[in-house]
Amino acid sequence: MDDRPAVSTDAVWRLPVTVCRITQFLGEPTAGALLERAIACADDTLKPSMIRDREVDPDYRRSRSRGDFAAPELMAAIGEVLEAVEHTLGVSCHNTEPDCSLNVHNDGDFYRSHQDSDMRFAPRRLLTFVYYLHRTPRPFDGGELRMFDAALPLHTGTAGRWQERTWRDWEPEHDSIVFFLPTAWHEVRPVSCPSKRHADSRFAINGWLCSPDPANRGSLSSVGRTAP
Numbered sequence: 726m727d728d729r730p731a732v733s734t735d736a737v738w739r740l741p742v743t744v745c746r747i748t749q750f751l752g753e754p755t756a757g758a759l760l761e762r763a764i765a766c767a768d769d770t771l772k773p774s775m776i777r778d779r780e781v782d783p784d785y786r787r788s789r790s791r792g793d794f795a796a797p798e799l800m801a802a803i804g805e806v807l808e809a810v811e812h813t814l815g816v817s818c819h820n821t822e823p824d825c826s827l828n829v830h831n832d833g834d835f836y837r838s839h840q841d842s843d844m845r846f847a848p849r850r851l852l853t854f855v856y857y858l859h860r861t862p863r864p865f866d867g868g869e870l871r872m873f874d875a876a877l878p879l880h881t882g883t884a885g886r887w888q889e890r891t892w893r894d895w896e897p898e899h900d901s902i903v904f905f906l907p908t909a910w911h912e913v914r915p916v917s918c919p920s921k922r923h924a925d926s927r928f929a930i931n932g933w934l935c936s937p938d939p940a941n942r943g944s945l946s947s948v949g950r951t952a953p
């Protein structure tokens with residue numbers, strides 16, 4: 726009797742990952758003012774970006790970050806579009822709390838393929854957002870956000886080889902925002918910034934809407950609607 730499974734264990738089922746992207750999200754002059762605030766972050770407030778919130782690994786991620794960058798105008802605008810994003814991505818962000826930082830990519834910087842959360846790491850992250858800022862004309866090349874198509878079955882480690890993955894690249898255009906599920910695989914393609922000047926960097930305000938930490942209840946402001 727042939728007892729092979731009906732679908733070979735090598736089979737990979739590809740599903741394009743949904744990305745909600747909005748251009749001219751804040752409009753000028755709001756976006757320009759936010760860019761100037763990002764540029765004004767002094768060198769000593771930016772620290773090497775970490776992976777998994779705790780390690781610096783320059784083979785995996787090279788950029789600089791500031792964890793306490795406040796952007797209330799961005800959070801308010803996210804609140805305005807949240808219902809449509811939730812509907813499209815099939816996620817509910819009721820009572821979530823924002824966790825966001827400023828990430829700065831300059832010449833040679835990148836972030837290799839990763840998930841922002843999985844079953845073990847940061848499971849409270851329900852929705853990823855990345856809002857981009859840069860000077861005009863764009864003073865760098867590269868730095869696209871590469872979103873990999875889902876390869877099912879997910880998380881098995883045996884399903885297909887990494888090299889066989891398919892993807893779509895998204896331009897990190899000034900005043901654009903993308904939303905996607907934190908379990909989606911993605912990377913930041915290497916940035917080439919010939920001037921190497923801080924003001925010419927690829928700036929991103931990047932974060933997550935997280936389900937509340939029971940240990941921390943009420944300490945952060947929530948985004949969007951609250952439960953009745």
Ligand SMILES: O=C(O)CCC(=O)C(=O)O
Binds near residue numbers: 841870
């Ligand atoms: O800057 C981007 O386009 C994405 C950054 C990212 O993936 C992250 O910080 O987890």
Ligand SMILES: [Fe+2]
Binds near residue numbers: 839911
């Ligand atoms: Fe990420």
